[in-house]
Amino acid sequence: MGREGEVVSELIPDFERSHPGIKVEVQQIPWSAAHEKLLTAYVGDATPDIAMLGNTWVPEFVALNALEPLDARVAKSADVKRDDYFPGIWSTNLVDGVTYGVPWYVDTRVIFYRSDLLAQAGYDRMPTTWAAWREAMQKIKARMTARQYPLLIPITEWPPPVILGLQAGSSLLRDDGRYGGFRDPPFRKAFDFYVGLFRDGLAPALSGTEISNLYQEFERGNIAMYISGPWQIGEFTNRLPKELQDKWMTAPLPGVDGPGVSLAGGASLSLFRASAHKEEAWELMEYLSRPEVQLRFYQLTGDLPPRREAWRDTALANNRYAKAFHEQLDRVVPTPQVPEWEQIATKVFEHGEKAVRGQRSVDQALAALDRDVDGILEKRRYLMTQRKVARP
């Protein structure tokens, strides 16, 4: 999918040479269309042998009973070594304790920041607690004009409020994913912090589509910090001018009282139950999971590998911007593994947006959020009483 789809075509010839008799056909789909395409393929009995799935989609395809359990294959495999993977990332592929995917690349969120602006405010490194982070932002704000902001988090993205919630210890959903748990004290505390960033003028209330050129804003010092994922390393390196290259850095996310957790995002390779070539498909999955192939994949895409062994290679170990990700990957947690998660996630930022724009108080927004989420989970609760769905 996306750029990964183009690149994997370049990795395939080597595989075909070392595995005579297997011919791989790669189909590229843009990310935005992939989910729909895979679901219609499932309905039309035309699923591929293997596919790359965003790891939040895994529970959904498991609910469809479309994926093949992989535990037996992983246990026997010489290439896919479970212990070598970052545990938080591996766990995103487990539903009810069964493995349905092998992590292919990881995506987590860290802070990209202007080290010079932070230094001017008196800091030689990113703070690691919420309180210190906030104080640093206030000091940066004091040196800025009214239309400049220490932090940018688009209000139409769900990861920031969700990450803060996870850092505060919220489980997001309660009772085995039967109800929303957003009014519980941990999430409330995180949401308060999140909304406060906007209300106190530390971050602008902008939606994703309104930010036309992030790099320009970063270059001009209109924003000093930005929470984003690994793909931005390449973008920042290519798009920021030379003289700014030693003035930006990445850092793991701060947490409530010390380094905080982040999202265990990324993509997995999954084997479809309906495949007629499971052995061959598994061989391809093993091939793509080898550390040396993952490194080549990293060099072609900038996508970070999910295995520790690949991270020992100099290409990654010497990349100073990747270091924060390496550190963060030891502290990642998955989002609730229910098929409804993506829809719940959009509700989180929708109600967040209402609170940020001052249309609702924090308590009103969270109550409305829980009400919506409970509604979304109604079918799941019904099926759970019928014992028809897996528990997370």
Add this chain to the structure above:
Amino acid sequence: MSTRRLRMPAEAGTAAWFFLAPALLLIGVFFFLPVAAALLLSVTDFDLYGIASPGNTRFIGLRNYTRLLNTPDFWTALRNTFYFAFVGGPLTIAAALGAALLLSSKLVRFKGFFRTVYFTPFVTTLVAVAIVWRYLYHTRYGLFNFGLAKLGIGPIDWLGDPHWAMPAIILMAVWKGFGYNMLIFIAGLQSIPEELYDAAEIDGAGPFRRFFNITLPMLAPTLVFVAVITMIGYFQLFAEPYVMTQGGPLRSTTSVVLLMYEEGFRWWRMGYAAAIAFVLFLVILLATLVQFRLQKERA
């Protein structure tokens, strides 16, 4: 005539059915059947779990409909759709009529050129247009705010402010859509006999009298056609907000069709989405009937 028709031989009826059959079959298979299936779908909770195993689908009667009517998001979407149709529709028609009158005037030269220019937005791909307009609307670097700043008007957050997002979308839709209606109006204007104007002029009627007493009444059938077609099209607002705002900010540009798309193809709650489709169908049907009734009363 009528007696002859009554005594039409039976074979003629059979022959008629025979000739109608291909069209009826196509309409039946590709229109009425899916519509019936959708109606059935709208009284179930068919969703992702239902795709997995049909046994997970419940017959829930009118619960989709009652839930829909109790969802604030639906009312927001309906309000937005009405806003778009009842502000954007008349604006489009007014702009189209104005342009048509200008282009029919004897004083204007290069008519063919202007007709092409005004029609061009209509044939341009909407997605491309929407992306360009997104730049025009940019708060800091957009052309609109650049122009407004010259006039001393502070920057407007066109697509980011819940109050401005819908007007911004309407403005773009009017610009994009008026060319088509303009062509229909030009055709309508051409069918008005010139003698009427000559006679009115001799009687001493000024341009405004001529417009209200000749042009408008003679144009009435065209006007109704344009109004109905525009309204039906505008009630189905989808692509503009889908590309430009994704329904935001704060759902201020979420239309009923966008809501239906999200529920059906993003969250795969097909039953619920089908219910939205039928509610929209009823709304459009009602609005069309009202327009025809108004037209009849006037006639």
